[in-house]
Amino acid sequence: DVKVTQSSRYLVKRTGEKVFLECVQDMDHENMFWYRQDPGLGLRLIYFSYDVKMKEKGDIPEGYSVSREKKERFSLILESASTNQTSMYLCASSLGWDGVNTEAFFGQGTRLTVV
């Protein structure tokens, strides 16, 4: 089974801190994604990566950056955490074969609270 592992299930950080959310997948997937989940808004894409060191902005990239130095690991960085970044963060990965309907596999989520 594909496994996508996020480093923390719960995280509490102070305003202004630099925050790292880590995600690791074990199936050699090309694509990795970071989504943010808020009640009434569903999941919104923050950033995605289709290869090592390659990244593209999603729908809500402001206040975030990402890093993908190795294929299996995709990090989300909050440069200076703010209270409006309190949310659930979900990492996902997918195979990345064009024209094939491959599913995305998700981590268990990190609930981040910024105080």
Add this chain to the structure above:
Amino acid sequence: AQTVTQSQPEMSVQEAETVTLSCTYDTSESDYYLFWYKQPPSRQMILVIRQEAYKQQNATENRFSVNFQKAAKSFSLKISDSQLGDAAMYFCAYRSAGGNEKLTFGTGTRLTIIP
């Protein structure tokens, strides 16, 4: 840009009964994929069912089936013989057939099963 709309924030159904969750989407593309994901209280997103737009036949997975109406841009999920374990948030999602496999999600429907 594509949008996905789930107009039912909450639904409830009696155990063993049938329930239908609605989803509509907007796109100018002719080839795409549609998904229903389930998120139980454990927060682990699980793929329930997927549909390729070029297929006329509705997808079925055991007690789960879809009603895909391409012209109407409608993609509803029917759950038959509802079980307590079906209680979860259900998200409808859209993905373009080509490119980077990023998903566009609806806002979700919380399904409650009444014993």
